[in-house]
Amino acid sequence: MIDQKISVLSKYIPPEAANLIAKWIDFYRCEFKISKSRNTKFGDYRPPQNGKGHRISVNHNLNPYAFLVTAVHEFAHLVTWKEFEQKAKPHGNEWKTNFKRMMQPFFEFEVFPIEIRKVITNYLENPSASSCSDIDLFRALSSYDKKDPNIIHVDKVPDNHRFAMKNGKVFRKMNKIRKRFRCIEVKSGAIYLFSPIAEVYLMKDE
Structure with a gap:
């Protein structure tokens, strides 16, 4: 066995x-x-x-x-x-x-x-x-994961740039608060705090 x-x-x-x-x-x-x-x-x-x-x-x-x-x-x-x-x-x-x-x-x-x-x-x-x-x-x-090349961590998203989560929600990265990043959901205007290692999709900004 x-x-x-x-x-x-x-x-x-x-x-x-x-x-x-x-x-x-x-x-x-x-x-x-x-x-x-x-x-x-x-x-x-x-x-x-x-x-x-x-x-x-x-x-x-x-x-x-x-x-x-x-x-x-x-x-x-x-x-x-x-x-x-x-x-x-x-x-x-x-x-x-x-x-x-x-x-x-x-x-x-x-x-x-x-x-x-x-x-x-x-x-x-x-x-x-x-x-x-x-x-x-x-x-x-x-670093040893097999990843989608389009996925990046939130801390690599440029300030004031948009990114999308896997569920389709779109956010704009704002400022850093202690160890997390303050981000605003584009559709609702709600504020969320993201871990710097959260995996997201970078979007082409306007």
């Missing part, structure tokens, strides 16, 4: 990492699901409840390095829950300690390109709730 898990996982993460992730799945008796794409999260962990055991899901469309970092992130939640259950905060010091520890073998396996390894090392100094929350890590991981 573990050979089958390794075979499947090798399609989504670097083959050198698949063996350990497969062992974790068996050791923790975890239901590991490769999920459809979700805009709000890369992965998810759910503790045992209603007769079900530990459950982890990771989006299928992540590149191998993003998939692996997300999987380790969620397994760190599993281990933290086993140790502390509800007594530990979801992304508190206990989770941070486990996440750092569980990332170490993959450095030893040398599965990450050097530029990603450097950024992950910096990120592990104080890991946040999501790899998306750390702009440097998000950029390093997303």
Whole structure:
């Protein structure tokens, strides 16, 4: 059975990492699901409840390095829950300690390109709730995505220029407020704050 898990996982993460992730799945008796794409999260962990055991899901469309970092992130939640259950905060010091520890073998396996390894090392100094929350890590991981060449990040949109979201809504980029960009929806005039790494389509302005 573990050979089958390794075979499947090798399609989504670097083959050198698949063996350990497969062992974790068996050791923790975890239901590991490769999920459809979700805009709000890369992965998810759910503790045992209603007769079900530990459950982890990771989006299928992540590149191998993003998939692996997300999987380790969620397994760190599993281990933290086993140790502390509800007594530990979801992304508190206990989770941070486990996440750092569980990332170490993959450095030893040398599965990450050097530029990603450097950024992950910096990120592990104080890991946040999501790899998306750390702009440097998000950029390093997303640089390996297969992307539509017409998509850019909001921070690359020129000031006062229009851009469109995937849902078709059109905005004009205004000024930066702390870490986010203030943008106005052209149709309604409503103001929204965008993350600098939000993916949008640049439009030809008037």
